[in-house]
Amino acid sequence: MLSDSERKAIEAELPLYERRRSLCIEALKIVQEHRGWVSDEAVADIAEFLGMGADEVDSVATFYNRIHRHETGRHVIYLCDSVSCWIMGCDRARERLRETLGIDFGETTPDGRFTLLPIACLGACDRAPALMVGDELYGPVDPAKAEEPLGKHP
Amino acid sequence: MNRRPLTALIHPGEPPPDLKAYEAAGGYAAVRAALRDLQPADVIDRVKQAGLRGRGGAGFQTAMKWSFVPQGDDAPRRKYLVCNADEMEPGTFKDRYLMEGNPHQLIEGMILAAYAIGAEVAYIFLRDEYPLCAKRLRAAVAEARAAGHLGKDIHGSGFHLDIHLHISAGRYICGEETALLNALEGKRAVPRAKPPFPPVAGLWGKPTIVNNVETLCFVPHILRHGADWFRGLGKGSDGGTKLYGASGRVRRPGIWELPMGTTMREIIEDRAGGMLDGYRLRGVIPGGASTDFLVPEEHMDLPMDFESVQKAGSRLGTGTMILLDDKTCTVGMLRNLQLFFSRESCGWCTPCRDGIPWIEKTLAAIEAGDGREEDIDLLHTHTRLLGPGRTFCAFAPGAMAPLQSALRYFEDDFRRHITEQRCPYTNGR
Numbered sequence: 001m002l003s004d005s006e007r008k009a010i011e012a013e014l015p016l017y018e019r020r021r022s023l024c025i026e027a028l029k030i031v032q033e034h035r036g037w038v039s040d041e042a043v044a045d046i047a048e049f050l051g052m053g054a055d056e057v058d059s060v061a062t063f064y065n066r067i068h069r070h071e072t073g074r075h076v077i078y079l080c081d082s083v084s085c086w087i088m089g090c091d092r093a094r095e096r097l098r099e100t101l102g103i104d105f106g107e108t109t110p111d112g113r114f115t116l117l118p119i120a121c122l123g124a125c126d127r128a129p130a131l132m133v134g135d136e137l138y139g140p141v142d143p144a145k146a147e148e149p150l151g152k153h154p
Numbered sequence: 155m156n157r158r159p160l161t162a163l164i165h166p167g168e169p170p171p172d173l174k175a176y177e178a179a180g181g182y183a184a185v186r187a188a189l190r191d192l193q194p195a196d197v198i199d200r201v202k203q204a205g206l207r208g209r210g211g212a213g214f215q216t217a218m219k220w221s222f223v224p225q226g227d228d229a230p231r232r233k234y235l236v237c238n239a240d241e242m243e244p245g246t247f248k249d250r251y252l253m254e255g256n257p258h259q260l261i262e263g264m265i266l267a268a269y270a271i272g273a274e275v276a277y278i279f280l281r282d283e284y285p286l287c288a289k290r291l292r293a294a295v296a297e298a299r300a301a302g303h304l305g306k307d308i309h310g311s312g313f314h315l316d317i318h319l320h321i322s323a324g325r326y327i328c329g330e331e332t333a334l335l336n337a338l339e340g341k342r343a344v345p346r347a348k349p350p351f352p353p354v355a356g357l358w359g360k361p362t363i364v365n366n367v368e369t370l371c372f373v374p375h376i377l378r379h380g381a382d383w384f385r386g387l388g389k390g391s392d393g394g395t396k397l398y399g400a401s402g403r404v405r406r407p408g409i410w411e412l413p414m415g416t417t418m419r420e421i422i423e424d425r426a427g428g429m430l431d432g433y434r435l436r437g438v439i440p441g442g443a444s445t446d447f448l449v450p451e452e453h454m455d456l457p458m459d460f461e462s463v464q465k466a467g468s469r470l471g472t473g474t475m476i477l478l479d480d481k482t483c484t485v486g487m488l489r490n491l492q493l494f495f496s497r498e499s500c501g502w503c504t505p506c507r508d509g510i511p512w513i514e515k516t517l518a519a520i521e522a523g524d525g526r527e528e529d530i531d532l533l534h535t536h537t538r539l540l541g542p543g544r545t546f547c548a549f550a551p552g553a554m555a556p557l558q559s560a561l562r563y564f565e566d567d568f569r570r571h572i573t574e575q576r577c578p579y580t581n582g583r
Binding site: 016017018019021022023024025026028029059060063064065066067078081082083084086087088119120121122123124125126127128132135137 | 247
């Protein structure tokens with residue numbers, strides 16, 4: 001079941017779009033904001049609420065990089081691995097995070113604190129290598145101390 | 155008169171100008187004047203006189219695009235303007251700079267563009283990874299609405315406009331304008347068949363103009379200062395300034411607003427401060443990941459404008475350069491680029507969906523020292539199979555641009571990996 005606040009937040013977006021089903025992406029984002037990720041059950045609930053098929057909603061959910069169909073940690077670390085960050089050492093930053101956190105791309109720490117994911121160019125090429133934790137952008141990050149910014153995210 | 159119109163009010167690290175500061179510097183004067191004195195067709199005409207070309211990568215004439223929108227009593231009443239703020243081209247960070255630095259400038263440009271085409275609803279399609287842009291745009295839209303620059307009957311002109319911020323859920327293909335429209339409609343962002351083109355049938359089937367952030371930001375300045383002034387800013391046939399950028403192993407990576415047609419040498423040596431100590435420049439991707447390599451031996455004095463870069467075999471693209479140095483492995487860099495493209499391919503058409511991962515795996519094998527002589531031919535073949543006209547949209551041809559040019563300029567690098575059965579670069583990574 002979608003919660004009241006989820007329903008309200010989705011309905012609030014309705015005047016901005018010509019059709020109800022156009023809210024699909026907004027609805028997925030709103031549910032993710034509330035729950036951290038989008039479960040099978042949530043996909044079905046959104047589909048019902050918008051008058052769509054669940055498979056249709058899932059095909060949208062799985063298309064976009066920032067919709068999580070798996071449970072994530074409290075904070076998602078998005079490590080930019082596009083070309084400028086690659087030149088400046090993002091592979092070494094990834095290795096450092098693997099050593100210090102014990103997780104690679106797509107994995108979550110056992111304490112549920114961090115999930116590590118790659119992300120397409122963060123548009124911070126003048127600050128490469130860059131990473132984001134939640135909404136916070138960090139860069140240039142010293143690849144040998146890539147875990148340093150994580151202290152601010154308990 | 156100001157030679158850096160787009161960035162005059164931008165001071166990185168400080169908050170952007172609020173409405174008061176923006177208006178004190180002449181902001182929204184163009185909106186007041188246009189809504190009072192100009193017909194929509196006059197606005198299009200002034201932008202046409204200026205010769206403004208789209209700054210998102212393709213360089214299409216902005217006024218011509220606007221003129222494709224059907225007007226008159228027979229045309230659909232509802233029309234849309236969409237600002238493409240889905241900046242995701244690897245190596246590109248210019249639109250972020252404009253939106254974080256001066257959000258009112260973009261809003262003013264959107265009001266003028268919407269007036270020109272007769273749109274009463276506009277969207278900013280912003281990528282999810284730019285939360286600071288979202289915050290600042292929201293605040294600026296609210297200020298502009300409170301001041302009567304947006305809403306019903308703007309400044310008593312009878313023209314209405316609302317601007318909505320749509321935050322994407324993230325996928326590179328959303329930068330392709332028809333894929334963007336599908337995303338805005340809440341669907342998977344696969345490109346649409348063209349024709350019909352969006353100016354005729356776009357968002358929810360209505361006439362829609364999609365313009366890049368930097369393009370829209372120029373419009374207020376053109377209306378305020380005129381076409382001659384705009385043309386005079388450029389060094390060659392293309393008018394205006396351009397936001398150029400440089401990243402990679404340079405002393406001062408960054409963004410600079412310079413006359414359109416500034417040479418590669420000036421951007422790299424004077425602005426970016428040249429290469430870091432111990433590194434030599436070997437290649438330049440001039441305008442984001444989907445443009446062909448240029449090389450310092452031939453192109454340092456190339457004016458970086460649309461025509462000159464095209465004549466040199468590449469594209470100006472977004473104007474933000476990625477620099478390849480002598481300690482970075484070319485094959486590794488290409489593998490990284492193709493990994494990006496293989497991940498971001500929307501999967502709609504087979505050559506792109508299956509071809510790019512195959513290329514990425516081939517490059518990975520070469521980089522790891524497992525390459526075979528015939529792999530080079532295989533790569534060449536793929537640059538043709540995924541080239542222009544073979545795929546549904548321009549994504550795959552864009553992905554092939556850096557590969558085909560790297561095979562031309564750096565073939566020795568590929569061959570050395572294969573003959574030595576190892577990566578000859580040791581401290582690049």
